[in-house]
Amino acid sequence: MSGTADAVVVGGGTVGGWCAWFLRQAGLRVALVEREILGKGASSRAAGMVRAQGGTHWAVRLGQWSQAFYLSQPESTGVDSGFVPTGYLMPAFTQAQVAAGRARVAMQQLLGLDVSWLDPAEAAERIPAMASGSHLGGSYAPGDGYVDPPRNVVAYATACVRDGVDVHERTEFLGLRFDGGDRLAAVETSCGPIATERVVLTGGPDLAAVGRRAGIRVSAGGARHQVAVTEPSPALVPERVRMVFDLAEGMYWRPEEGGVLFGMSNPAETPGPARSLDWPYLDKVRSRMAELLPATRGLGLRRAWAATIEYTPDHLPILGPGVDAERGALAGVTVACAAGHGMMWGPAVARAAADLALQGVTDVCDVSQLGLGRFDEHGRSALAADPVSLPYPERTSNP
Numbered sequence: 001m002s003g004t005a006d007a008v009v010v011g012g013g014t015v016g017g018w019c020a021w022f023l024r025q026a027g028l029r030v031a032l033v034e035r036e037i038l039g040k041g042a043s044s045r046a047a048g049m050v051r052a053q054g055g056t057h058w059a060v061r062l063g064q065w066s067q068a069f070y071l072s073q074p075e076s077t078g079v080d081s082g083f084v085p086t087g088y089l090m091p092a093f094t095q096a097q098v099a100a101g102r103a104r105v106a107m108q109q110l111l112g113l114d115v116s117w118l119d120p121a122e123a124a125e126r127i128p129a130m131a132s133g134s135h136l137g138g139s140y141a142p143g144d145g146y147v148d149p150p151r152n153v154v155a156y157a158t159a160c161v162r163d164g165v166d167v168h169e170r171t172e173f174l175g176l177r178f179d180g181g182d183r184l185a186a187v188e189t190s191c192g193p194i195a196t197e198r199v200v201l202t203g204g205p206d207l208a209a210v211g212r213r214a215g216i217r218v219s220a221g222g223a224r225h226q227v228a229v230t231e232p233s234p235a236l237v238p239e240r241v242r243m244v245f246d247l248a249e250g251m252y253w254r255p256e257e258g259g260v261l262f263g264m265s266n267p268a269e270t271p272g273p274a275r276s277l278d279w280p281y282l283d284k285v286r287s288r289m290a291e292l293l294p295a296t297r298g299l300g301l302r303r304a305w306a307a308t309i310e311y312t313p314d315h316l317p318i319l320g321p322g323v324d325a326e327r328g329a330l331a332g333v334t335v336a337c338a339a340g341h342g343m344m345w346g347p348a349v350a351r352a353a354a355d356l357a358l359q360g361v362t363d364v365c366d367v368s369q370l371g372l373g374r375f376d377e378h379g380r381s382a383l384a385a386d387p388v389s390l391p392y393p394e395r396t397s398n399p
């Protein structure tokens with residue numbers, strides 16, 4: 001291990017991986033420290049949904065930025081993340097949801113997003129496999145789509161190695177060392193210290209634990225999230241199913257290998273790491289999907305998995321300096337979390353974190369309210385939660 005770096009990034013998921021690459025692109029000598037192997041956390045297990053139809057201006061901007069990044073990959077990195085802009089419908093089932101959806105579309109359009117409200121007949125033209133009469137219309141963004149999460153891991157791993165990021169797998173972050181006063185001196189790892197004046201802390205579902213090792217309280221938790229893929233069917237070709245998010249039920253789908261991939265989070269889930277499948281809940285969601293997408297009824301499953309997804313109490317990202325209870329903001333320490341949206345926001349969060357680590361500001365989006373300072377000592381956020389999010393638990397297990 002090289003004993004010095006201009007910047008150290010902790011965590012080799014999509015946020016840490018792309019952040020390391022952005023810092024390297026800026027000319028820094030970068031060490032990327034990963035406890036296991038690159039992508040071993042949430043990033044290789046995601047469903048890959050990539051949506052700019054967010055419920056806040058932050059979510060829309062981060063989604064737009066990330067989609068532009070994915071589309072630019074053939075030129076910028078040479079290895080793409082498998083992004084397919086397939087179009088995404090968010091149907092409404094009550095008049096209150098119609099009103100909220102229309103207001104969201106107006107906000108998103110002001111931010112330049114290509115999105116519109118479709119009545120049920122227009123939605124049926126886009127997604128003929130959906131049950132007619134099953135909804136009251138919905139917002140639709142043709143540029144939303146999906147990435148292939150394992151391919152995204154390959155993309156950032158290749159870009160990092162090819163462009164000279166010093167990648168340290170099987171190397172655990174242990175803590176930070178400060179020089180005399182508040183100046184960051186080194187990052188302590190299981191393979192020895194790395195002298196540096198900058199560190200970016202990521203960790204996905206383990207970010208709170210990473211933070212604790214740095215003396216920083218991070219209001220982020222983890223909870224079970226489940227994904228399954230159906231057998232193929234001629235009725236489920238991608239142009240007939242596209243992508244759909246039943247926000248109220250916390251369930252979504254997209255095309256996958258001639259069938260559909262669908263994912264879900266249970267709002268009643270007890271927070272904490274969980275990799276085992278909750279079959280009764282999965283079957284409940286499958287019944288709901290069959291109501292909306294009748295061609296899936298009776299289809300077998302090709303695979304299903306559960307993994308721990310990270311969340312923040314307001315479903316918004318964390319981007320800002322590390323804050324120590326006694327010393328306040330720690331110079332040289334940046335914390336980054338995509339709040340369970342690392343496929344749709346990951347590259348943007350990574351780039352914003354790299355910008356903050358380098359110059360303290362970013363033009364990716366306005367991050368002035370996204371730091372740790374928005375959380376009180378109980379982990380509660382001063383910001384209203386993003387309404388377009390899976391129903392993760394609202395409180396962290398580990399504030």
Ligand SMILES: Cc1cc2nc3c(=O)[nH]c(=O)nc-3n(C[C@H](O)[C@H](O)[C@H](O)COP(=O)(O)OP(=O)(O)OC[C@H]3O[C@@H](n4cnc5c(N)ncnc54)[C@H](O)[C@@H]3O)c2cc1C
Binds near residue numbers: 034206225227310
């Ligand atoms: C089943 C599932 C489906 C999902 N679907 C979607 C989706 O459709 N769309 C979407 O936008 N998002 C989705 N997500 C969320 C998305 O996967 C995450 O937001 C994203 O992967 C987080 O990236 P990350 O780099 O912050 O964390 P991770 O990918 O978890 O990476 C963090 C890394 O830090 C490492 N680490 C932890 N502690 C230490 C330490 N002490 N020292 C060194 N390394 C350490 C871990 O080993 C890990 O590799 C899904 C998540 C899950 C689990």
